[in-house]
Amino acid sequence: MAHIHLPDGAFSIQWIITWWILALIILGLCLYWLKKVKKIDNRTITLASMLTSASFAIFQVSIPLFGGVHMNLTSLIGILTGPAIGGIIVLIVNILSAAIGHGGWGMIGANLLVSMTEVTVSYSIYKALGKFNLDTFFKAGIGTIIGLLFGNIAMILIILISGIQGVSQPITLYDLSLIAAVNMGVAIIEAFITGYVVSYIMRVRPDIFRR
Amino acid sequence: MSELSPHIPDLDLITFYSEKGTTLFSRISPWTKGLMLVLIILFVSLDKSLILAMCLYLIVLALYFLSGLPIKKLFQWYTMPFIFVLSLVLILIWNEPGKPIFSLDVPYLPLTITDNGLLLLLTLLFKSLASVTYSLFFLMTTRYNYFSAMIYRVFPSPIDQVFLMSYRFIFITLKMVESMIKALRSRGGGLLKSARRQSKMFAEVFALTMIRSYDRADRINKAMEARGFNGRYVAATRIPRIGIGEYFTMLMATILMIYLIWFAKLPF
Amino acid sequence: MKNEHVCNICTADANELIHVDCASHIYPDGSLGIHGMCFRVLEKEIVALCGPNGSGKSTLIEHLNGLLRPTSGSITVMGKKLDLSHINIWRDVGVVFQRSDDQLFAPTVLDDVMFGPINMGITIEQDRMEAIRALKAVGAENLLDKMPSYLSGGQKRLVCIAGVLAMRPKVIAMDEPTSDLDPVHAEMVENIILNLKNNHGISIVIATHDLDMAARISDRVCIVKDGSIIAEGRPSSIFYDKNLIEKSGLRQPNVVQIYEGIKKNLGISMENYPITADELIKTIASMIR
Amino acid sequence: MKNEHVCNICTADANELIHVDCASHIYPDGSLGIHGMCFRVLEKEIVALCGPNGSGKSTLIEHLNGLLRPTSGSITVMGKKLDLSHINIWRDVGVVFQRSDDQLFAPTVLDDVMFGPINMGITIEQDRMEAIRALKAVGAENLLDKMPSYLSGGQKRLVCIAGVLAMRPKVIAMDEPTSDLDPVHAEMVENIILNLKNNHGISIVIATHDLDMAARISDRVCIVKDGSIIAEGRPSSIFYDKNLIEKSGLRQPNVVQIYEGIKKNLGISMENYPITADELIKTIASMIR
Ligand SMILES: Nc1ncnc2c1ncn2[C@@H]1O[C@H](COP(=O)(O)OP(=O)(O)OP(=O)(O)O)[C@@H](O)[C@H]1O
Ligand SMILES: Nc1ncnc2c1ncn2[C@@H]1O[C@H](COP(=O)(O)OP(=O)(O)OP(=O)(O)O)[C@@H](O)[C@H]1O
Ligand SMILES: [Mg+2]
């Protein structure tokens, strides 16, 4: 959910390019892995497409809490697909979001880094917790919370490093703490929902995970 | 979509306008419109002047209006970008050096808005609206099959394949989510009191969306394989080429941009 | 018998449960869902909405319990005009959607059926009783703790109906309740519809393409075309109006086609208007004798 | 006339296009899709698969062009046994899925219909011609550059059929081609099916719940129950076997019900077996005369 909701024009051009280059490198790694190691098939492609659009559709639902919350469920994507396909999915979701004015085009690079952090961390934590005798709900929930926490940190770092164009005083952590707090509040809801979704899927369709 | 939340652009409506394709701007090459988008993003990222940001916004808004696109909807769709700008910038614009306009007397925390702070806010707002309006303009004047063909050309495999198919599936999943939400509302869901129950209900809907998307993907993949799908979907549409006039316009726009950003002297 | 189906709908009536008064709905993309639609539901009746694909049946149904708001015109439910303040309409009018999968979202059948009652805010124990009563009414009480995704098409439909029934609505609207069902399950649903009307006094609105079913079970048929009702009346009067039916982009029900075919073949005219298979059989048998 | 429908399927035949030999399919979750299924499709015929919900019709159809592989048993298409090496089966057998939305994925109708030909690897220009020919054959050439999501249910179905037709298959299998369609569109699809058989020499397999339609258009009916075919034969022989039909969890078609009702009502027995409305009308008219 941590998403740099900043519009175009907020970051200066050098930072936009920097974050884009970093994002492209990570994407390149995903593609390399998918092509050389995993050898994706048709079905995976169709599946990834469907998850992308499901995630986008879910994002459009306004949950009537605190006057309306929207969820990207990036962690869920990470847990369901792993980082490589997850990377492609979040890239497309970010592009689509930019297309309808949800975050700027220039921000996609930075946003991708944030989303990738969430995807990777949530996935790893969820996998790591697999050894423990824990309820799926908690495994996914904890994975999500930690993933989102790291996503949030990544986001704050990116903003602190890039600064906002035209703001002359240095931005401090203190300035961003309010945003971080709100984000973590939403993260708790998202963790609850992700945990529930994963355990629901595990109960009804365990075969989705056994691919 | 429209049912799901009124302040998020409605893909159905967007596609409706883009497919209708009756305006002058629908005939311009999609590549031109795409390159102009890049130009606008560059402009917005480089520009530091409020006047320029405002002019850009007004021009884009005029384009949007001239295309006969729905203005009232546009203003509804501004909600999110507005909130995004405000949510971050409102925290940062306090105490910018400059002439104080307005002060809040909080103990230990002197908060002052200065002219520069306000300028900053407005500049960012106009920049953001210009880019959002142009994106929507682009979406609503370019046919879906051109977008598909462009995606196919621009992105490497398998990103293009995933992108192409998800673009198609969005219409399916949105319908699916929409009808589920409708079904819930018809039984009194949607106005629940407890946050816990509320999140649980939405979690159930989301889980079901995922499961059903998975099944749908399986079926669609089968249907494609039944017609010989071998992992490569080709978008066969020919995209209209960039015309001479369009090249010229883009060149002029670039020169103008370079001039305005680095050489023009503007008051603010 | 012709011309009995005049639209005299816009006069108020004592035992009127729903009154749609010249409602129009334009979808955001400009397509016309319904247009100048006048429609009403009386107490304890089964109304069938028949019309070609895209004529506006589903759109009308979604107006009946406030899922969609008319762009112009008004809708009155139980004597109360539907406006933004009247948000509890879902208690009075239940909707069974065409695709059962859209409706069943909870992990178990019982959870799903209890969803409505819980939202009405009685105690959980009562909600459970209510749900079980509803499941019994449709003969699905043995599915209680099954997972909805694993049910057959017919069973899913039954659970959907139970989910609506559990809220004890006055009116139930069903969108194509029997498409996709095999003949035995379809018959089951038909019987439940009749039972809801006769034993529970519930009025039922069905949108359907199966005109034979409409003829069998409905008290009144409304022909929907291009977003409004162009004719309404008793099935026997509507379905024998060949001009009207063809004009609306439909075909007469099988029974009627057969009967008219026979009359035409023999070159005779008749005063009888059989609309169910049983009636047709009796009529023809008496002709042969 | 009874007992004509014995399963003598397992003898090979000269003009046999598809031969399913005792195939079983168990889904990953353990549920039985089909079981000991024997089925064949001959040249230039329309075969109807009729059976209750969950009897295995769709599962069988997905086996016909290799989308599913039998867990045991074998399938022979065009004389070639289907195994993993034979992957080009989709050229010979086209499948039209029940839900059009599953099938239409491309941005425009033309793109979608061209999808099959492009995969067959001819030139783009030829693919386009092929697609247009197919669209013309179903009477949908005017939809060429429409967006599939914006078509009506009936139009979507036509485009799906065109998409399969464009590959010039020998056999087309359709899963419930008329459910969800209004009577006029359903009739249109029916006529296209007949036209494909008569003018293009294509064999067609349809799975359907509409037994009246099966009776009208099919040359052969297979009754599917619990994953295998329990009876097959000409419609007139199958549908007049009341025991068989009831045992299979179905109901006789309307026409048959009416005819048998009349016979029973009059207490007479007859040598005639009308199965379409026209035949029934003629039979009865001659009885009355
Ligand atoms: N969500 C939507 N957005 C835009 N237009 C819509 C939407 N839903 C329906 N329509 C349009 O409204 C009209 C009425 O549609 P509706 O679904 O009510 O018809 P219907 O009678 O239920 O058809 P069917 O028998 O195929 O279910 C159609 O022209 C349709 O294209
Ligand atoms: N993907 C699947 N996974 C597991 N079981 C399945 C799957 N698809 C079908 N089945 C099961 O296989 C059996 C046959 O299903 P199938 O869909 O072939 O029936 P059908 O005759 O087409 O029914 P309908 O008339 O409802 O379409 C059913 O018991 C069903 O539950
Ligand atoms: Mg409908």
Ligand SMILES: [Mg+2]
């Ligand atoms: Mg089926």
